[in-house]
Amino acid sequence: MGKRTRTSTQDPLPSKPLPAHSSDVTVDGKEFVAIKEGLATVLFPKTSVWLDKHGKEIEERGGVFYNPIQQFNRDLSVLAIKTFSEIYFSEKKARSHRKKNVQKPQSVASTVGEGPEGATSVPDEELDATSPNHASRPKFTILDALSATGLRALRYTLELPMVTSATANDMDPSAVDSIRRNIEYNKRHSVSADPQELPALEAVSRIKPSLGNAQHHMYSVLSPIQGDSPRLAKYEVIDLDPYGSAAPFLDAAVQAVTDGGLLCITCTDAGVWASTGYSEKCFSLYGGLPVKAEWSHEAGLRLILHSIATSAAKYGVYIEPLLSLSIDFYARVWVRIRHGPAEVKKLASSTMIVYNCDEGCGSWELQRLGKAKENINKSGKGTFLKFGLARAPTVGEHCPHCGSTMHLGGPMWAGPLHSTAFVEQFISILPPADNPIYGTIPRITGMLHTALQEIPLEDSPFFHIPNRLSKIVHSEAPPNAALRGALVGLGYKVARSHCKPNSIKTNAPHHVVWEVMKRWIEQKPRKDDALKFSTPGFKILQKPKDENLTIAFDKELGKEEDKAAGVVRYQVNPTANWGPMARAGASANQRPHPLEQESSENIKKRKVV
Ligand SMILES: C[S@@+](CC[C@H](N)C(=O)[O-])C[C@H]1O[C@@H](n2cnc3c(N)ncnc32)[C@H](O)[C@@H]1O
Numbered sequence: 131m132g133k134r135t136r137t138s139t140q141d142p143l144p145s146k147p148l149p150a151h152s153s154d155v156t157v158d159g160k161e162f163v164a165i166k167e168g169l170a171t172v173l174f175p176k177t178s179v180w181l182d183k184h185g186k187e188i189e190e191r192g193g194v195f196y197n198p199i200q201q202f203n204r205d206l207s208v209l210a211i212k213t214f215s216e217i218y219f220s221e222k223k224a225r226s227h228r229k230k231n232v233q234k235p236q237s238v239a240s241t242v243g244e245g246p247e248g249a250t251s252v253p254d255e256e257l258d259a260t261s262p263n264h265a266s267r268p269k270f271t272i273l274d275a276l277s278a279t280g281l282r283a284l285r286y287t288l289e290l291p292m293v294t295s296a297t298a299n300d301m302d303p304s305a306v307d308s309i310r311r312n313i314e315y316n317k318r319h320s321v322s323a324d325p326q327e328l329p330a331l332e333a334v335s336r337i338k339p340s341l342g343n344a345q346h347h348m349y350s351v352l353s354p355i356q357g358d359s360p361r362l363a364k365y366e367v368i369d370l371d372p373y374g375s376a377a378p379f380l381d382a383a384v385q386a387v388t389d390g391g392l393l394c395i396t397c398t399d400a401g402v403w404a405s406t407g408y409s410e411k412c413f414s415l416y417g418g419l420p421v422k423a424e425w426s427h428e429a430g431l432r433l434i435l436h437s438i439a440t441s442a443a444k445y446g447v448y449i450e451p452l453l454s455l456s457i458d459f460y461a462r463v464w465v466r467i468r469h470g471p472a473e474v475k476k477l478a479s480s481t482m483i484v485y486n487c488d489e490g491c492g493s494w495e496l497q498r499l500g501k502a503k504e505n506i507n508k509s510g511k512g513t514f515l516k517f518g519l520a521r522a523p524t525v526g527e528h529c530p531h532c533g534s535t536m537h538l539g540g541p542m543w544a545g546p547l548h549s550t551a552f553v554e555q556f557i558s559i560l561p562p563a564d565n566p567i568y569g570t571i572p573r574i575t576g577m578l579h580t581a582l583q584e585i586p587l588e589d590s591p592f593f594h595i596p597n598r599l600s601k602i603v604h605s606e607a608p609p610n611a612a613l614r615g616a617l618v619g620l621g622y623k624v625a626r627s628h629c630k631p632n633s634i635k636t637n638a639p640h641h642v643v644w645e646v647m648k649r650w651i652e653q654k655p656r657k658d659d660a661l662k663f664s665t666p667g668f669k670i671l672q673k674p675k676d677e678n679l680t681i682a683f684d685k686e687l688g689k690e691e692d693k694a695a696g697v698v699r700y701q702v703n704p705t706a707n708w709g710p711m712a713r714a715g716a717s718a719n720q721r722p723h724p725l726e727q728e729s730s731e732n733i734k735k736r737k738v739v
Pocket residue numbers: 195196197200204275276277278279281282299300301302305342343344345371372373714
């Protein structure tokens with residue numbers, strides 16, 4: 131990094147290139163740098179913007195956090211909330227119609243009021259989130275709980291006309307000053323997605339700045355009215371985008387969201403949930419242990435979902451993951467929270483332990499914590515679930531394939547990571563790649579299509595990397611298509627994982643995968659002494675051949691469906707210096723805390739025991 135000059139007396143922060151959409155503006159006689167993202171603009175005091183040795187500006191945040199790389203997270207979130215709102219309102223309408231259909235005649239029960247079930251049915255127009263009369267649109271409120279500049283709240287109100295209010299909360303007074311300033315600026319200088327019906331002035335006026343601890347704010351919606359202060363209502367959507375882990379906010383968030391509402395949660399502490407360097411910290415935060423594996427990021431997503439599900443279960447609510455993504459250096463999950471004590475009972479059987487051969491061949495075995503067995507009712511009509519204890523354990527202390535010591539990971543979420551209906555609807559609303567608002571559509575499209583591919587294999591968590599398999603048996607790596615073809619030929623499903631390039635998710639058991647690798651070696655012979663006695667690969671190759679399996683490395687069979695032109699499946703290092711960034715106001719050259727990022731040094735340093 132070159133020498134920097136600066137225009138303020140503060141210490142330097144790690145540098146990031148300024149986004150392309152930045153310009154200088156003067157507001158109330160003070161100079162700011164204005165950064166445009168989506169339809170919103172956020173201002174940063176000019177006095178704290180840095181110049182590099184070439185005199186080029188580099189971004190500093192005037193004490194308030196902003197990471198341009200997270201535009202992908204924010205674009206995804208705006209569009210995910212749009213998709214969710216369509217599903218949410220169509221469900222509400224359907225429920226209301228069902229109630230109306232079984233309601234008493236008009237003379238007995240009014241159309242708005244008590245139905246025969248004691249429930250309220252609502253006229254259609256009151257559920258019309260697209261009604262031209264914005265004032266009469268149904269409540270759809272968002273809490274941007276850790277807002278920093280207010281950028282998310284600004285984008286949600288400007289880009290999503292169905293949002294009736296957004297609260298932009300931060301406990302840092304300088305962040306709330308920045309939120310207020312940005313609201314005023316956007317009222318006058320931005321254009322909303324619906325300028326005729328809801329001009330930016332009105333759209334942005336729906337943002338309520340709030341100074342306070344996010345936990346306290348979320349718990350306050352549960353309290354009875356205190357004195358004259360009006361009781362806050364629960365939110366349809368809560369966005370948690372903290373430094374590091376969202377775990378401390380989960381208990382409040384699962385209670386402060388409406389029944390059927392949406393939580394959008396970021397965790398940037400990949401060093402905690404995707405490596406074993408801080409396993410004790412991972413357990414304290416997420417209630418489960420991480421794994422050392424190629425698939426540690428998928429395990430991390432499952433640890434985060436486990437933490438949300440167990441937080442929710444105490445209150446008789448359960449989670450429905452809509453989309454769970456491992457992105458760059460962080461995890462982002464979009465999860466619905468629903469009231470349903472009957473569903474909550476399934477939590478133990480939707481939770482698993484992982485036995486992982488992390489020092490040997492990399493195979494894994496899974497075990498559900500609880501048992502839920504479907505039984506037929508005595509009447510012979512219908513079924514019910516019988517819950518019980520699972521047998522323990524599903525595997526011994528040593529790996530059944532290579533004899534190495536197995537280590538334990540979890541407990542973690544064993545259920546689906548994504549919802550088919552949600553992802554399909556999301557794909558259907560995507561704007562074209564050359565749209566003027568969302569700069570990351572090719573990457574969003576690639577991620578969503580890859581996530582959709584994973585869904586048929588939702589009962590088979592985790593994945594293989596052909597290179598890693600070949601390293602174990604010291605062979606040439608089979609081409610991805612050939613390996614996929616061999617598995618498909620045997621009748622198994624295959625897909626790629628969004629978590630890693632060149633991954634193969636499959637429902638083929640490990641012994642079949644190793645048999646495929648043995649046959650690959652028959653085709654691509656190696657030196658006889660390629661493997662030392664007693665290595666994991668040696669032991670795997672010593673096992674007798676399974677003559678029942680006919681294996682062909684048919685590349686045509688393993689060929690993937692062509693992806694659309696311009697779609698980005700995996701983004702490698704989106705820009706120079708990308709990462710979680712330092713906390714706002716961090717001192718000279720302060721890097722993000724190691725618990726907020728994945729550290730390969732730590733993975734190497736702290737071996738599992
Ligand atoms: C990562 S930044 C948020 C970035 C922002 N969501 C965005 O997309 O640009 C985290 C913010 O949370 C705030 N914060 C941290 N702990 C908090 C808490 N307990 N309650 C409220 N705000 C908090 C910090 O002041 C900081 O502004």
